Amino acid sequence: MNDYINELQLKIERLESEINFKNGLISILSHDSKELFGNFLWLVEALEQKMINNEDFYKLLPQVKSDAQKNLQTVQDSVAWLKTQYGDFKVTPGKIKVIDLFYCLQEKYAAQLQEKNLKFHFKGDSDAFLETDRILLEYVLDKIFNNAVKYSFHGQDIYLQVATEGDQVIISVIDSGTGINEKYLSAIYTYGNPIFKGTAGEKGVGLSLKIVKNFVSLMHGNIQIISAENAGTTVSIFLSKFSE
DSSP: OHHHHHHHHHHHHHHHHHHHHHHHHHHHHHHHHHHHHHHHHHHHHHHHTTSSOHHHHHHHHHHHHHHHHHHHHHHHHHHHHHHTTSTTOOOOEEEEEHHHHHHHHHHHTHHHHHHTTOEEEEEEOTTOEEEEEHHHHHHHHHHHHHHHHHTOOTTOEEEEEEEEETTEEEEEEEEOSSOOOHHHHTTTTSSOSOOOOOTTOOOOOSOHHHHHHHHHHHTTOEEEEEEETTTEEEEEEEEEBOOO
């Protein structure tokens, strides 16, 4: 009887977590869309009614562009999550060579790395393999690495580190950037945390890590974040090692 009650309690907690996640997602989408279109409409109407001149209008366009990019990222993250909730999506485990993921990130972020003069290094076993869904894993690493680039200072190093412990492969993205204050770290997956700008003024939406945690759960893995303000951040993903 106790086992049944415990199992039921776990299901209730899981459902509550999913409901909170969905409600938070809807809230972010509603707020960001209202903010973007409201600001854009105000800007156009102000120009039409000659409340601002052409020079001021063009000065405000970079801010509108920045808001649009932020909201586009929100939509893309939301679509990625929705694909795992509906239709024929299935978690499809496959054999993945970890260093290939390093090369993919290195190529995708070449321009951003060069812009901040960041050095990206691989550390650990270059022959390590793991078994999980490649689409989910690539999304997870992309978002984690994106944050590492965003919050790193000019000329710093970022590492993709791989370690094997028993039947697990641990993939860590390590930076020495701005880090996270302890009071915010405990609530990193909630919707109450403030949104911080990157070291070059990059805007975030506060959504990616929430979806990352959801995707890691779908892969039957775990995520760990170790960070300290002004000392950098290490985000580690624990996944199953490939077994022949």
